[in-house]
Amino acid sequence: MIYFDNNATTQIDPEVIQVMLPYLKDQYGNPSSAYSFGKHAAGAVQTAREQVAALLRCEPSEIIFTSCGTESDNSAIQSALLADPDRRHLVTSKVEHSAIIKHAEALARRGYEVTWLDVDSGGLISLDDLERAIRDDTAIVSLMWANNETGTLFPMEEAAEICRSKGTPFHTDAVQAVGKIEIDLRQLPISFLSLSGHKLHAPKGIAALYVNRKTRFNPYLIGGGQENKRRGGTENTASIVALGRAAELASSAMHEENSRVRALRDRFEQGLFATVSSIQINGHRTQRLPNTSNLAIEGIDAEGMLMLLDQKEICCSAGSACTAGSLEPSHVLKAMGYSNERARGSLRFSFSRFNSETEVERALQIIPNAIEKLRAMNRGFLAA
């Protein structure tokens, strides 16, 4: 199998599996228990907190472990709404993940007002639009760091600075950015940041929310006093330990992610452009994650391509995994102004440090033929 769908989820790093195993077997103590067996688990959770904080360059006390990126996103927004109930306006963009979009839509149904920022054809918001959208009653601005479909990177520094200057809490959904690009929270006035383990070679079902120490936090899950009273629920020790190690490995692989993985992606694109006509990149050409390639391929339908490639054991995506299975064209590509036809003929390939040059070369043997086959079939269908 050739796995080019690392924005959907990633392989767990074998080193990560190694460090979590003891906590699934012998070290099953509850981190809240007072005896040494529990304290050992609490120590492991604290080490993981330090490892995640080191990746983001923040304080360990600013990290709350959660169950998924969706929970982190939801918690940040709910916290800001509770912090100032008179503020009933939110700002976000049209290209966010459904963890933000569906939540904002649900809030709109409950009487909140939402401003949806447009993006241009490269998938970028306008900072002027952002500045104009923020009002005195804006409870929170939520903007993703990197787009899961196209890899386009929003101008984080500038967006965070605008929010800071207006005194508006700022959340970034950095689920696709963390582990792929350098993040230094010491330099950025961000209130909340979400990340998710399964996008950086840790297991599914573990994630974190960064809450700036100057930001008041209102818990989303109310229960026991875990996570310094900020998130009830017995800690998922093994997965937390895994996320900590994955964060540490991401730090040391960052240079590789930005060079070797980028080179794999660029070679893949260059190879396809050299052999297949009428292909275009969806997303910003330079302000883009190093691992993501979203391609509009004229004359194909993405669903058909996915089936052909599946037969050849190549995994990639049409739009995001969460919208796959629906025939709706991607909301991200639509927001960028592309036609339904272009959106339906677009595929996302996303690479990781576990991919090799050999896999890219093999894919470059297979994919052009599959495109040609599908184009011929579609031409025949139209002629019939």
Ligand SMILES: Cc1ncc(COP(=O)(O)O)c(C=O)c1O
């Ligand atoms: C940008 C973005 N935000 C949030 C999520 C949700 O993360 P999780 O699957 O951990 O809930 C994803 C996952 O695809 C994502 O890509």
